[in-house]
Amino acid sequence: MPLLARRNLLYDKARFAVTLAGIVFAIVLVVIQLGLFIGFTVATSAVIDHSGADLWIAAKGVQYFEVAFPLSERKLYLALGTPGIVSADKLIVRFTAWRRPDGAETNVVVVGFNPATGAGGPWNLIAGSLRDLEIADTVVVDEFYRQGLGVRELGEQVEINNRRARVVGLTRGIRSFTTTPFVFTSFKNALNYTSTAEDQTMYVLARTGPGAAPEEVKARLRERLGDVDVFTRQEFSERTRHYWLFTTGAGIALLVAALVGLMVGCVVVAQTIYATTVDHLREFGTLKAIGASNSYVYSVIVQQAVWSAVAGYGLGMGAAFGVIRLSRGAGAAILVPWQLTAAIFGLTLLMCVTASLVSVHRVTRLDPAEVFRE
């Protein structure tokens, strides 16, 4: 790194601080918005993604996970008899009413699954076990919703759809995309909680055998089961995500916000880096006059931008994770996978170097003879 680049950066601390503030602002904005987007994306299809099922069978026309139409139980047996299927389970997903111990009511999404296989059930249990759900009238909820559901401790008695329910387990990190919490219970309990007929289900979750191609088995199921929709896990996950993020417009709003954050950040960073270069224009003119090559002058400008990016990235990610930590108790999950942190680093570098290249253009046009003009 040329000495001048290093010294310029550290000499005018106020300007460096303004540049860093611009970069940090951009990074925090983009990380939070994209983290929210990813968090929502993951939340919308989390149950599907953790189901362990290779194929999801639902009544025709299902748009997303939370709302499905009843299917005859017969479909389960037809699926089990289809070549390539080694196991299948029923799953109920339905909105219903939850009455807290203090009498207040709220909506929940009951997810009734087979505790013996765990297909479509909860994960990340921090208290209790899936076996506990084999007992009648037991449920598992996420610790995040405890307060909203009025669950003070394990064993708390509540009512779901006017039926008694006891909380026997807690999970961590299972949030729904909407504000309505998931309540996991056994399929048998869920029939009561959702007033579903005993011979009906909402989904059939099927596992294919080793060596069986899910796409081929899917085609066979369609043929055999007739008027149903069959999706691979990936397809149903994407369908649900697409519904929540794009059909409802929520995802577009988040993406637009992230894009606006990125644009605002870029403008702020470009403006400060450009201003820094312009502030040193006379010095760059002197450099050119005393014999610096254009590439040397550019390297000074670009390296200043690169180091600003590196420092701004460090501070920005620190600030972003601070905000994420503070927002843990809030309703929205902000997920920042390593791929996003790497992408943000690349984006920050790109943003700063591009901004510096805009100012390099100004220096390119600089006439060294300017140094003789007062």
Added chain:
Amino acid sequence: MEAAVSIRGVHKTYDAGAVAVSALNGVDLDVRPGEGVMLMGPSGSGKTTLLSIMGCILRPTRGSVRIRGREITVLSERELPRIRLRHVGFVFQSFNLFRALTAEENVALPLELAGKAGREARVRARSLLDAVGLTKRAQARPGEMSGGEKQRVAIARALIGEPDIILADEPTAALDSVAGRGVLGVLRELSLAQGRAVVIVSHDNRASAFVDRVVYLEDGRIVGPEGT
């Protein structure tokens, strides 16, 4: 003896919209190694244009410019910075030091540009700061120095690359008379000792005491050389 810089039939015309303004009209000038020349003349006479052409930062419209016998008007834009770095030292009216660098770093900068940064550059910079009387100001930044001190740093910077010619544009204009005389004295003394040619543009008649020759320019022409 081969001239440090030799100007022959140099013309320079600027385009000012639809009108062409002639700044130099057939200037001939030779400056020998170790010689001090002062360019004088009214504003707009072409002094700074001539200085810029001698310093390879402006191309003449017509004519020949040779530095140590090498024709530089035929060189590409890409080659000129290297010629400036190798053959020319500049001293500017406003010092043009780098405010983020210490005096020592400012002086050593041309060596860094030439790819000779490091201990040797620092030693050489310190030795030149000693020579201009700033031994104890090596770590000071321009903002902490007086005008006279800054111009001495600029002189040390101009000399560090061992150029053939030093071009000084109004080096005393921003200084009081005592500091100005000190700066001119140092410039003359060191350039003589090292055999560097010096060309000074100045409005200050007192500067003529520090050069061998004064050249008068008027309307882009040399109207009278005068030995001192």
